[in-house]
Amino acid sequence: MRTSSPPSASVDWAYFLDVDGTLIDIADTPGAAFVDTELLDLIARLYQESGGAMALVSGRSISDLEHLLGSLHLPLAGQHGLERRDAAGRLWIHAATPEAKCTIKEALAPVLVQYPGLLLEDKGLTLALHYRQAPHLAAYAHRLMGQLANDADAGLEVQPGKRVAEVKPSGIDKGTAVSEYLKESPFKGRRPVFIGDDLNDEHGFAEVNRLEGISIKVGKGRSCARFRLPDVAAVRRWLGNILKGSE
Numbered sequence: 343m344r345t346s347s348p349p350s351a352s353v354d355w356a357y358f359l360d361v362d363g364t365l366i367d368i369a370d371t372p373g374a375a376f377v378d379t380e381l382l383d384l385i386a387r388l389y390q391e392s393g394g395a396m397a398l399v400s401g402r403s404i405s406d407l408e409h410l411l412g413s414l415h416l417p418l419a420g421q422h423g424l425e426r427r428d429a430a431g432r433l434w435i436h437a438a439t440p441e442a443k444c445t446i447k448e449a450l451a452p453v454l455v456q457y458p459g460l461l462l463e464d465k466g467l468t469l470a471l472h473y474r475q476a477p478h479l480a481a482y483a484h485r486l487m488g489q490l491a492n493d494a495d496a497g498l499e500v501q502p503g504k505r506v507a508e509v510k511p512s513g514i515d516k517g518t519a520v521s522e523y524l525k526e527s528p529f530k531g532r533r534p535v536f537i538g539d540d541l542n543d544e545h546g547f548a549e550v551n552r553l554e555g556i557s558i559k560v561g562k563g564r565s566c567a568r569f570r571l572p573d574v575a576a577v578r579r580w581l582g583n584i585l586k587g588s589e
């Protein structure tokens with residue numbers, strides 16, 4: 343499908359925003375990513391102007407997102423929708439598989455010693471094996487995580503992403519988070535917008551497409567999103583234009 347620039351946006355819509363690669367540039371390690379004050383200001387203003395109909399929908403954990411956002415308190419969906427803070431501040435958790443996660447973590451311990459370029463991120467409900475520092479291990483990392491998920495026999499799946507293979511409980515994704523938010527105030531009844539750059543965002547795009555909303559893929563690569571923006575700077579400009587329209 344050919345994709346083009348998204349239409350001018352409206353403060354009446356509901357905004358679902360991915361973080362890494364969408365609002366902030368990809369960094370060498372998860373811990374090296376940061377949210378600058380300009381972005382904090384943009385997010386805070388968009389949240390206010392949209393009447394609170396804005397959520398970050400991320401692969402990161404909610405606690406990690408809180409760390410990035412400082413004192414800014416927003417609706418947040420973390421770990422691909424497995425955990426979600428709604429507009430009223432209530433926390434919802436989907437499936438947890440602690441025993442399986444523990445077994446997989448133990449199995450990965452010697453692998454991390456053998457390959458120091460691999461980085462394991464334990465997010466609580468999921469385990470992400472990052473190979474950005476060792477891209478030649480990509481196939482190995484995906485194969486290994488697939489095998490460990492399968493062996494655990496606990497309803498797990500591998501979510502691929504940018505230089506990462508992540509084991510998570512299956513059946514819940516960013517599309518689930520979007521659909522849950524849209525059942526609640528202040529999201530309910532609004533046209534949904536989902537902006538993302540990675541494979542985990544395809545679930546969000548699909549849900550928004552189903553609802554005839556606005557799906558926006560950031561950067562290159564195959565996607566089911568209907569519109570495209572080239573990079574993080576373009577996303578920030580597009581969101582900033584919404585605010586100019588409301589001034």
Ligand SMILES: O=P(O)(O)OC[C@H]1O[C@H](O[C@H]2O[C@H](CO)[C@@H](O)[C@H](O)[C@H]2O)[C@H](O)[C@@H](O)[C@@H]1O
Nearest residue numbers: 361362368369370371372400401402474504506
């Ligand atoms: O859904 P997102 O908000 O885009 O989160 C996706 C993953 O982002 C982080 O990993 C990615 O970004 C890192 C920092 O830029 C980069 O070093 C890594 O290679 C990327 O995969 C985060 O660490 C993951 O937990 C998220 O799932």
